[in-house]
Amino acid sequence: MIWETALLVGLLFGFGTWMVLQGSFVRILFGFILLSNAANLLVLAMSSNPAGKSAPIVGGPGGPLVDPLPQALILTAIVIGFGVIAYLVLLLYRIFLDQRTTHARELFEGTQSASESSVGEEQR
């Protein structure tokens, strides 16, 4: 079980990294979702092999219990990750509205960087 999980974590991290390095906004978005889930799964796996262990519930079947702490940790991490991904969706959408592109490469084409254009006349 732990080997399959390790393999899956590796795959998720690798594929997520590859997706993030693509140019299209949608792929980047899904890449980040994969990365965040890879990290969550890694933390979950740290409660060691669950085979033959029961959930830590009061009045449960007894016997060896699964370590509940990593589960509590990823519960926090999932909530944070969800919020951050929601922000990412909005940021990409706003960039699309403002810059009329869904490709990261076109975003920075033409201008070398914003540093070249200084803070211009204030609108205020």
Next chain:
Amino acid sequence: MMANWAVAPVVIPLITALVALVLGPPTRLRRWIVGFSAALQLMLALAFVFSTYGAEAVVLALGGWMAPFGIVLVVDHLAAIMLSLGALTGLATLLFGYAEIPVGREHPLRLPLVQFLAVGINLSFTTGDLFNLFVAFEVMLISSYALLTLEADDWDIKQAFPYFALNLVGSSFFLAAAGLAYSIFGTLNFAEIALRSTQMVGDERITVLALILMLVFALKAGLFPLYYWLPNSYPILPSPVAALYAGMLTKVGVYVLLRVFGQVLPPSLDMIHVLLGWMAAATMLLGVLGAVSRNFTRGILSWHILSQIGYMVLGIGLFTQWSLTAAIFYVIHHIIVKATLFMVGGTIVVLNRTDDLAKTGGLWVATPVLGVVFLLQALSLAGIPPLSGFWGKYLIIVEGVKQGAWIWVAVALMAGILTLFSMLKIWNGAFWNDAEGQTKVRTQDGRWRPMTAVCVGMTVVSLMIGLGAEVVLKSASEAARQLTDREAYISTVLQSNPRGVE
């Protein structure tokens, strides 16, 4: 009862943020409430600085759950110093923001978000738990993403993307590292990790974990190959917020490097310390070269943040108690100076309506006070005695010479000279030369007076650090002593009674 106050640096800005949100649109009352809260945070943090000097750390077990099992907040001298610097920068940039924008034009979400940012920053300083540190970072980062895009215009918004993306990758790695730390040590509490890691000398898993953590914190601090997100994103911020970011955000990364490598992980990770030293040297040099190549004030200053981060991390890389002292002293000096310089940059924008150095000018004649402030802080940044930057650089370079790290010392000295050169670029462009073309110095716009006053106040603090270096150095060396005294830290945290509940 003192222990219960450890939660105040987190709770006060949190309450302030919520109150500011509830009060709705910006009013004078709201500004007064937030300003009062910022002053309160500063006084509280200073009280911690005095009470932790030469004493053991203040430990609060939240909810009465004992140390290795529950979450603890620990305020030692280093954390107290950082808290007070954060509160001081917060207060100064807040007042600067009040001076820059009339009440009616302030974005209604700016003040609440700045306070949420303070929650994250303060929690990062006080937490005694690796996962709680992750949560603190996320609170800080999410507020910083929101502030970055809040007032950005249609053209600048894309610069938020690299900032966001790189920090998101960093967060994933941090989470993974926290999970790995739990599996290696069976705990996430700093003191317990420090205790167990001393019994696990030579375990290669600790080296791997340290490398991942170094990657994460180096990304936050803006160290060499990981700094691309910083110099392009900071200039899109409104200047008061940019001053706060410039002062505090990267220094949270430096603080965490100090905390984790100085105290939590075993001191035997020589390879990683050397790696940090080389990354620091590269950051110093490339950061200052980036600054030389820019032609507008905030761009130059943003690159300088990176260059200066190099000095602090070099102090960590040399890794003796004395070099950690130097790094802490440098952090104290740098936060004040850097925030002031960004505020001077903001004042230049108000006076000249641009900060393109080809167009600005004539400020020395119009506002000599601002010129003196800039000159003092710029020379301090470059390391001219007896200003505060000199002592920071001196301490680090002396330690480098002692250890025979000649290349690092040479790079540090060269970066200092190039710093002076790029500061002179701003001086010539904005202050000494006449303004070109349509640009006039708009002294009739009265906002620059209170803005300059805030800069003067911060400069006085910076001068006090330079002239009273002995006092500050004592404080920094006490912080470094507490940091490296693992036994005292472990016993203070693990044997603390849950004093909050009787």
